[in-house]
Structure formats: C-alpha cells, structure tokens
Amino acid sequence: MKEKKRILIIEDDPSFISFLKENLKDKYLLAVAKNGSIGIKKALSNHFDIILLDIILEGIDGFTVCQNLKANPITNKVPILILSSQENIQSILKGFDSGASDYLHKPFHPQELHKRIEVHLKMNDLNNQLTKQASVNIKKKLEFSQFITNLAHELRSPLNSIIGFSEILNDPEIEAEDRQGFLRHINQGGHNLLRLLNDLIDYSKIEAETLNLHYSQIDIEKELKDLAQHTNDELLKNGVLQKNIIFKSQERKEKLFIHSDIVRILQIITNFIDNAIKFSRDTDIILAYEINKYQLKIYVQDFGIGMTKEELDSLFFVGSSQSGMIKLKEAGKGLGLAISNKLAHLLNGKISVESQEGKGSTFSLSIPLVIDSEKDFTETTSPQTYKWSDKLLLIAEDMMVNFLFYQALLKKTGVKIIHAKNGEEVLDLLIDYKPDLILMDMVMPKMDGLEATLCVRKLHPEIPIIAQSSVNSYEDKETIYRAGCNDIISKPIKPQILLSKINRFFE
Missing domain, CATH: 3.40.50.2300 (Response regulator)
Structure with a gap:
C-alpha cells in the first residue's frame, strides 16, 4: 500500500487545528506546531510533503516562517500553502513573495483544501521526478561520453595490429612462416574490432532500453562445457599452449534445464574468460558453476596478477572522471565488464568479484534459478x-x-x-x-x-x-x-x- 503523505500544520488556533485534523487525518499523517519557531524546528528535523501555514502567529509571523523555510536547502522544495483570514491583495502578494506555493482564504470548504493539497503534492512529485530524471540524464551523458573515450582507446590496439601488420606484409622478402603469423594477428585484430563494435551496439541498446532478452530452454552443463572446449581450441589455434580452461562439471543424475537467455549469459562468461586469459600467468583457468535452490552461480577463477582494493572499487565504472577511466583501464577489464554488469541486471542477477593482488581473481555471475518447465517433474x-x-x-x-x-x-x-x-x-x-x-x-x-x-x-x-x-x-x-x-x-x-x-x- 502507498505510504501516507506527511503534513505539517503551523497554526495557533485550537479550534482551527481541530478542524484541519478532523478533515485530513484519514488521508494524511499530521504534525502540529503552535508557533513559528517550533514550526521551523519541526520542518528542519522531520520530512514533510507539504506545510499548511497560518500568517498570524505568536512570535514570528507566517511570512517570516515561509521566508526562513524557503531559504533553507532542507525545506526549500516543500510546498507551503498559506491559510489566512486576511484576504487583502497586499497580504496575498506578500505571501507569494515570501515563497508560498498557494494562498487559501479562511473560511474555506474542506473539499477545496483537499483539492489544493492534492494538486500541490502531485506537482511536487512531478518536480522531484523531473529533478531525478535530469540528474540521471546528466549521469548517463557523462557515462556515455566516457564510454566513447574508453572505446576510442581500445579501438587503437586492434586497428594498430591490422594496419601495422598489413603494411609489413607489403614487404616481398617476408618468410612464409612470419607471413602466416602476421595474418593471424590481423585476423585476431579484426575479431577484436568486431567485438568492440558489438559492445558499442549493446551498450547503446541497453541505455535506450531497447535490448531484448530471448529466453529459452538451456542445458547449462553442456553450454559451459562447449564454451570451455571452444576457448581451448582457439588458444591452441593461436599458439597459446601454457593456458587451458578447466571446466568443473557437476555430478547430477539427470540433466537440469533452466530458463534464461543463453546468448547473454555466454557473453558475460566469455568476457570473464577473456580477461582471465589476458591477465593470468601461464596457468590453468577454472570455469565452474554452482546451483542452490534459488540461484545459479557461474564463476571464472584465474591465478594471475589480481587487483588492488582501489581497482576493485572502480571496476565497473564507465564514469565521470579521467582518473576513473585510467583506473578501469589499469585494472585491465575494459568496456566488456561495464556491459556485462548491465546485462546481469537485465537478467535479474548480479556480478561479484573477489581478488587479491598477485594471487588472482574470481568473477561470478549469479542469476535466479528458473527450472525451464513442468517436464522436469514427473x-x-x-x-x-x-x-x-x-x-x-x-x-x-x-x-x-x-x-x-x-x-x-x-x-x-x-x-x-x-x-x-x-x-x-x-x-x-x-x-x-x-x-x-x-x-x-x-x-x-x-x-x-x-x-x-x-x-x-x-x-x-x-x-x-x-x-x-x-x-x-x-x-x-x-x-x-x-x-x-x-x-x-x-x-x-x-x-x-x-x-x-x-x-x-x-x-
């Protein structure tokens, strides 16, 4: 159920306080202050959604209270509705000049009060939403700008490989064995370039909220085993003999089929593996998964250079400062992890990282475990x-x-x-x-x-x-x-x- 809105009544007339309580208590949470000083203290120490303010008060008057509240950043966004028996134009104008959102002349019908309160609460909610959205838009703009900057940095490596080795191949005296090696580097650079372009497309779709997930039945054991085998074949083809992906299988009596988007799961895990290969020593890399009653957890463990606490803190940052970009790059995780993190959220999951500098890192994807269908039950x-x-x-x-x-x-x-x-x-x-x-x-x-x-x-x-x-x-x-x-x-x-x-x- 929706939480009731909170109203502060700053009023010294007991009979009018009773009138307001009787008409507002069912719909709102009410607090009362019987003079201006107490009203200011209450407004600053508690959250209120709207303030009902009398002008004629003991001590400081309502105009001064309104000016003080509007001058304070804690309360300057709270709408203030003046309720007064003074109906001359000078008082009305002075109320608005003091910062009041509205001015209602006593006596008034309870339904009019309700409508005015509702209007100002809706307007305030809309203003808050617009403010939040503006902040989100600024953050997204900064993130996207930083993303493009990072992308430009990462594009240089494959482009350098493609352009550089292409120029070297123009030399007719290059030996056949070297020529084959250079062609492999060009081919790998092309694949890396394609991956970066796909990352850019995915990131743009995620930010525009147009990236659709495609759920299907998945034999997760087979998919991960095939991924490990394919990666090992690629390592062998590229002459990397010292590293190997070890897949740790789960001993299960029956196949377990889950329901999720396998393309996006493998995209995330492949990113984990790519980083593990890039930043591990010449040792095996472990790919494994765990299942409990609620969750599927897939993890990749390497025994490489690891990360410092500072690098961990900035790991998924695509953010707003040059230093943040440098930390991300130095951590060696590039753009893929930022996208993987967003994909994990789309899958109702999360990515977690454990790392020790000099000892290696473990990257995990956890998603809700969803059994595919009733055919798994007999x-x-x-x-x-x-x-x-x-x-x-x-x-x-x-x-x-x-x-x-x-x-x-x-x-x-x-x-x-x-x-x-x-x-x-x-x-x-x-x-x-x-x-x-x-x-x-x-x-x-x-x-x-x-x-x-x-x-x-x-x-x-x-x-x-x-x-x-x-x-x-x-x-x-x-x-x-x-x-x-x-x-x-x-x-x-x-x-x-x-x-x-x-x-x-x-x-």
Whole structure:
C-alpha cells in the first residue's frame, strides 16, 4: 500500500487545528506546531510533503516562517500553502513573495483544501521526478561520453595490429612462416574490432532500453562445457599452449534445464574468460558453476596478477572522471565488464568479484534459478510424502475455492500457511512475516501478481516466488520470469507437480 503523505500544520488556533485534523487525518499523517519557531524546528528535523501555514502567529509571523523555510536547502522544495483570514491583495502578494506555493482564504470548504493539497503534492512529485530524471540524464551523458573515450582507446590496439601488420606484409622478402603469423594477428585484430563494435551496439541498446532478452530452454552443463572446449581450441589455434580452461562439471543424475537467455549469459562468461586469459600467468583457468535452490552461480577463477582494493572499487565504472577511466583501464577489464554488469541486471542477477593482488581473481555471475518447465517433474503413481512443518508458505490467491484446494493438498505436509487475497495484502503480510516461499497468482484484484512480484523483488530479492498462471505463450512466460518469479506452474494445477516444485525450494 502507498505510504501516507506527511503534513505539517503551523497554526495557533485550537479550534482551527481541530478542524484541519478532523478533515485530513484519514488521508494524511499530521504534525502540529503552535508557533513559528517550533514550526521551523519541526520542518528542519522531520520530512514533510507539504506545510499548511497560518500568517498570524505568536512570535514570528507566517511570512517570516515561509521566508526562513524557503531559504533553507532542507525545506526549500516543500510546498507551503498559506491559510489566512486576511484576504487583502497586499497580504496575498506578500505571501507569494515570501515563497508560498498557494494562498487559501479562511473560511474555506474542506473539499477545496483537499483539492489544493492534492494538486500541490502531485506537482511536487512531478518536480522531484523531473529533478531525478535530469540528474540521471546528466549521469548517463557523462557515462556515455566516457564510454566513447574508453572505446576510442581500445579501438587503437586492434586497428594498430591490422594496419601495422598489413603494411609489413607489403614487404616481398617476408618468410612464409612470419607471413602466416602476421595474418593471424590481423585476423585476431579484426575479431577484436568486431567485438568492440558489438559492445558499442549493446551498450547503446541497453541505455535506450531497447535490448531484448530471448529466453529459452538451456542445458547449462553442456553450454559451459562447449564454451570451455571452444576457448581451448582457439588458444591452441593461436599458439597459446601454457593456458587451458578447466571446466568443473557437476555430478547430477539427470540433466537440469533452466530458463534464461543463453546468448547473454555466454557473453558475460566469455568476457570473464577473456580477461582471465589476458591477465593470468601461464596457468590453468577454472570455469565452474554452482546451483542452490534459488540461484545459479557461474564463476571464472584465474591465478594471475589480481587487483588492488582501489581497482576493485572502480571496476565497473564507465564514469565521470579521467582518473576513473585510467583506473578501469589499469585494472585491465575494459568496456566488456561495464556491459556485462548491465546485462546481469537485465537478467535479474548480479556480478561479484573477489581478488587479491598477485594471487588472482574470481568473477561470478549469479542469476535466479528458473527450472525451464513442468517436464522436469514427473508425476508418480504414489505421491511422495513431504514434511515441511518448519516452513512458512504465503499463498496469494483471490479465489477462495482455489485457496481451499491448496490448503487441503498441503495439510499433510505440516507447512504453515498465510493467505493474501491480492498483491496489496502480500506486501502487508511481508511487514510482519518472512515466508520461505510465495505461491503467487498472477490475476488478482487491486494489485495483480506481476506488480506484486516486482514490489517483492525490491523488498526481498531472496524470497523465491512460484507464479500460478494459465498463460501458455512464450511472451507471457518471459514477462513473468523477467518480473522476478523463480518458476511457473500452469493451471489447472497438477498436485504432484506443485508439490515437487515447492519441495525444490524447501529442500
């Protein structure tokens, strides 16, 4: 639910204070100051969204209070609505000259007061949004400018390779073996140049919010194993014999298929590997992954030069100062990591780094673990008995008959259940409870499951969510996953499939 706006009333008339409280208490949080000095102190020490100010006060008058508040950077953005019995034009003009946003003559109708407050709150919210957006735009402009500067620096290396070796090849006396080596360098320079151009396109799409993810079924074990093999083949082809990518496989009885964008995952991991190759000694590099009930973690570990704390702090910076660019370049991670970091966020994941100077670095990508589909669960003739008496399950379902079905199905498991009939109730329950899992219906009144999931992810990214939905289209499922759900169960619900999915998060 939306948090109530806060109003400070600076007024010394007890009967008028009572009138304001009676008419505003249901919609707003109210605080009262009975003179100007107390009003200024309260306004400076607490956050208020709007101030209602009388002119005639004990001690300093309302005009002076208004001037003081508008002169202070803490309160100068808070709208001030003067409520006064003085209706002469001089007082009205003096009020506006003092910095007031509006002037309302006593007595007035409560509905007029409500409307004026609503208008000024909306205007203030819009101004705040515009201010924030302006700040974001300035930051993005600086970042993009720095990105182009970094790109220009990185373009020089492959261009130098291509142009330099091309000119050398004009010499007819070059031996055949050297000629082949120079051609390999030109070819590698071309590939590096293409990678940088692709980085530029991706960065532009991310900033314009036009980069689309394409989710599909992924055999993550096979994909990472193939990536390691392909990288080793490329190293061998380029004459790098001292370095090797060691893929650490997971021992699993069955293949695990997850649902994500494999192209972007491999783009991030390839960037990790490229940096590890570039900055490691002549030692093996480890590629591995870990799975827990909520998360897939893929990591690349090298035993190279490592990084200082200062280099770590500026690692993903594409920022606003020349020194920041130099640190990024010296850390040796270039543009790819900045883009990888943005891609990780699009995947609802994050990148983390551990490093010791002189000992090496480990780069990790963590993303929500989403089992691809219900075909990974088989319904057996004799359902397994689950014991979840130590677990708390929040079921968000507006249809009582459906909730009663879940309740009956789960009764023997001993799981504790709390019930929300819509998304707003989910958020209310999360104030007092921290469930081990949320079973979230996507279609509910007031606030639907998709919006509720987005809100939950901001407050509690660690709580797993299973969406219950009747959607079957690829686009709808992708929307649900991108909102932050860890899994989907399709309606009509098959009991054993639901139990199996819940058990995966309760194990």
